[in-house]
Amino acid sequence: MRKTITMAAATAGHAEGGTPLNAFDNALLAAGIGNINLIKVSSIVPPEVTLTDLPKIKPGALIPTAYAAITSEVPGETVAAAVGYALPDDPAKPGVIMEFHGVADRETAEQVTERMLEEAFRVRGEVVREMRVVAVEHTVRHVGCALAAVTLLTDEDLV
Amino acid sequence: MRKTITMAAATAGHAEGGTPLNAFDNALLAAGIGNINLIKVSSIVPPEVTLTDLPKIKPGALIPTAYAAITSEVPGETVAAAVGYALPDDPAKPGVIMEFHGVADRETAEQVTERMLEEAFRVRGEVVREMRVVAVEHTVRHVGCALAAVTLLTDEDLV
Amino acid sequence: MRKTITMAAATAGHAEGGTPLNAFDNALLAAGIGNINLIKVSSIVPPEVTLTDLPKIKPGALIPTAYAAITSEVPGETVAAAVGYALPDDPAKPGVIMEFHGVADRETAEQVTERMLEEAFRVRGEVVREMRVVAVEHTVRHVGCALAAVTLLTDEDLV
Numbered sequence: 001m002r003k004t005i006t007m008a009a010a011t012a013g014h015a016e017g018g019t020p021l022n023a024f025d026n027a028l029l030a031a032g033i034g035n036i037n038l039i040k041v042s043s044i045v046p047p048e049v050t051l052t053d054l055p056k057i058k059p060g061a062l063i064p065t066a067y068a069a070i071t072s073e074v075p076g077e078t079v080a081a082a083v084g085y086a087l088p089d090d091p092a093k094p095g096v097i098m099e100f101h102g103v104a105d106r107e108t109a110e111q112v113t114e115r116m117l118e119e120a121f122r123v124r125g126e127v128v129r130e131m132r133v134v135a136v137e138h139t140v141r142h143v144g145c146a147l148a149a150v151t152l153l154t155d156e157d158l159v
Numbered sequence: 160m161r162k163t164i165t166m167a168a169a170t171a172g173h174a175e176g177g178t179p180l181n182a183f184d185n186a187l188l189a190a191g192i193g194n195i196n197l198i199k200v201s202s203i204v205p206p207e208v209t210l211t212d213l214p215k216i217k218p219g220a221l222i223p224t225a226y227a228a229i230t231s232e233v234p235g236e237t238v239a240a241a242v243g244y245a246l247p248d249d250p251a252k253p254g255v256i257m258e259f260h261g262v263a264d265r266e267t268a269e270q271v272t273e274r275m276l277e278e279a280f281r282v283r284g285e286v287v288r289e290m291r292v293v294a295v296e297h298t299v300r301h302v303g304c305a306l307a308a309v310t311l312l313t314d315e316d317l318v
Numbered sequence: 319m320r321k322t323i324t325m326a327a328a329t330a331g332h333a334e335g336g337t338p339l340n341a342f343d344n345a346l347l348a349a350g351i352g353n354i355n356l357i358k359v360s361s362i363v364p365p366e367v368t369l370t371d372l373p374k375i376k377p378g379a380l381i382p383t384a385y386a387a388i389t390s391e392v393p394g395e396t397v398a399a400a401v402g403y404a405l406p407d408d409p410a411k412p413g414v415i416m417e418f419h420g421v422a423d424r425e426t427a428e429q430v431t432e433r434m435l436e437e438a439f440r441v442r443g444e445v446v447r448e449m450r451v452v453a454v455e456h457t458v459r460h461v462g463c464a465l466a467a468v469t470l471l472t473d474e475d476l477v
Contacts, residue, residue: 005219019430021416022437028360029441035412037359037382037470041196042187046219059412060323060364062382062470064196064221094194094218098180112178119181123188152196152221164378200355201346205378223355223380253353253377257339271337278340282347311355311380 005046005064005152009054010083012148014138020071023145027069027138031147033057038065041152045085045095051132054151056159063157067149068099072140081146082109084133086117088126096120097150106137109148164205164223164311168213169242171307173297179230182304186228186297190306192216197224200311204244204254210291213310215318222316226308227258231299240305241268243292245276247285255279256309265296268307323364323382323470327372328401330466332456338389341463345387345456349465351375356383359470363403363413369450372469374477381475385467386417390458399464400427402451404435406444414438415468424455427466 013031017023028034032054043066045051057063068081080102087095098116100109113133121128138146172190176182187193191213202225204210216222227240239261246254257275259268272292280287297305331349335341346352350372361384363369375381386399398420405413416434418427431451439446456464 005221018437019434021418022434022441025414025416025438026441034442035362037362037364039198039357039359039382041198041221042183044194044196044219046196046217049219058364060362060367062323062359064198096184098184100180116178116181119177120184123181123185124193164380198357200357200380201342203353203355203378205355205376208378223357255343257343259339275337275340278336279343282340282344283352 004154005049006155007050007052007153008045008150009052010134010150011054012134012136014136014146016141016144020143023071023143024069027145027147031149033149035059037062041066043097045087045097047092047094057157058159061157064152065149066097066099068101069145069147070101071145073143075140075142077103078105078137078139079146080104080106080109080135080137081148082113082133082135083148083150084113084117085150086121086128086131089129093126106135109135163313164208165314166209166211166312167204167309168211169293169309170213171293171295173295173305175300175303179302182230182302183228186304186306190308192308194218196221200225202256204246204256206251206253216316217318220316223311224308225256225258227260228304228306229260230304232302234299234301236262237264237296237298238305239263239265239268239294239296240307241272241292241294242307242309243272243276244309245280245287245290248288252285265294268294322472323367324473325368325370325471326363326468327370327471328452328468329372330452330454332454332464334459334462338461341389341461342387345463345465349467351467353377355380359384361415363405363415365410365412375475376477379475382470383467384415384417386419387463387465388419389463391461393458393460395421396423396455396457397464398422398424398427398453398455399466400431400451400453401466401468402431402435403468404439404446404449407447411444424453427453
């Protein structure tokens with residue numbers, strides 16, 4: 001908490017598993033964040049943060065993360081998860097992260113997330129300088145999970 | 160986590176939004192905590208902590224927060240959220256935070272929260288020195304959210 | 319978050335309460351973690367961590383914890399919660415924590431958790447050096463809770 005976030009990185013993954021929790025674990029592994037401790041946050045990009053590709057994070061690190069996930073045990077069902085961030089014109093102001101999960105396809109997940117970000121900026125009276133949405137869908141064979149996440153990182157979280 | 164909590168501040172808010180997540184975001188903004196990262200905790204006031212009005216918190220700060228929230232998409236429905244804390248006679252002992260959310264009015268939310276705090280102190284064998292409950296209700300137009308929170312703060316979280 | 323986890327300790331508890339949240343609070347007290355702030359994590363044992371019995375933790379400390387809990391208001395119903403960890407042969411690699419909760423008995427909770435840990439290691443291509451599952455069941459009288467947790471600790475969290 002005392003830590004100062006300097007980077008944010010978005011990622012997504014989907015997978016099958018033997019149980020819903022294993023499907024979630026496997027989706028985290030597919031997204032490249034399966035060996036860290038996610039701490040769920042709600043959901044702001046601090047000012048002056050660099051948006052990067054997902055770096056290699058220390059195993060077991062405690063990482064504040066905004067994420068959306070859905071597991072399903074309905075064969076043939078398509079589920080989707082998305083996260084998106086929008087950054088304001090003024091870099092001294094914070095950005096916003098929105099999450100979506102549901103029985104939906106990837107395109108729907110993206111569109112809903114974009115609309116949520118637009119509303120979040122409208123109510124704050126801010127102009128969007130940059131917006132990015134990461135979404136994934138999964139069509140269930142037995143037990144499946146779709147997951148999307150924005151990790152909030154410091155230099156010392158990296159390998 | 161290494162951080163030492165020195166202050167706790169309760170707040171509440173309610174709002175409409177275009178989606179449940181936007182209603183939640185708007186309720187956070189109404190409560191004055193819409194631009195920070197809430198980390199949900201379960202739910203103790205550390206000893207020797209000062210209870211204050213909500214101060215101005217750094218945008219994007221990672222703030223351990225005990226909170227209750229409810230969103231509803233049922234027009235005309237009244238939903239409520241409450242948080243309360245009780246502090247013991249002995250300032251070296253921790254206080255307790257309880258949360259409530261439900262399809263209820265504000266008065267009910269307050270009463271339930273008070274009763275939960277009383278039980279929490281009874282089972283701990285402690286006497287309540289001070290109790291405070293913050294509650295809010297929202298009658299839904301389209302999509303609404305009621306939210307109440309106790310933030311746990313350090314000096315460096317403040318602007 | 320900057321904190322470096324050096325210990326992990328598993329525990330479990332079950333209790334009745336006047337409300338579901340009080341039953342949860344009472345189960346936390348029964349498990350010896352009722353006076354700390356749990357921060358839910360998902361769910362890795364960092365490398366080089368010592369597994370210990372639950373030590374005495376500072377009241378109000380913010381403790382990253384993987385936990386499973388279930389409350390029930392169905393008299394006569396038996397609910398169970400379990401957490402388990404598995405550690406790899408290579409101590410430089412992280413371990414995995416899995417959680418289970420459900421309407422089930424303790425033995426079922428243990429077995430499901432073991433199978434989840436086995437899958438987690440199979441997909442990671444790691445060999446289990448050590449596995450431990452802690453489970454608890456509760457048969458509800460009025461309102462009951464079963465809870466199991468793995469706390470992730472540093473030296474400074476201890477009394």
